[in-house]
Amino acid sequence: MEKYLKQNSPFVVPTNDGKLIEEHFGLASTKENRFSIARMVAPPGWSEPFQTPEFDEVTFVVRGSKLININGEEEIRLNANESILLKAGVKVKYSNPFEDEVEYLSFCVPAFSIDTVNRETN
Secondary structure (H helix, E strand, C coil), X not given: XXXXXXXXXXXXXXXXXXXXXXXXXXXXXXXXXXXEEEEEEECCCEECCCECCCCEEEEXXXXXXXXXXXXXXXXXXEECCCEEEECCCCCEEEEECCCCCEEEEEEEECCCCCCCCCECCC
């Protein structure tokens, strides 16, 4: 049994929206299903559809700002050095309507999965 696993080459998730996703630990990178952690960089003007994940997600902003829309009713601006926990089952939309790119970390429990994120199709 390994006592540690150092990640030297995260899995870069292919995207078509200009967002960089580097999964360090999770299903795509290490086959870990208990949790995932990814570093992301989203360009100005980026957004994704609403989703209702079946996992808890903590977002920590490293630099820039990110807008979080909850249930189409409340918007929260998350700035550098701030974090938020969204519980499984919350309908959420992430975006960056600001002038600068945003860099953030995403921690999911259990691990992020395209099958359990439940993204809406516009």
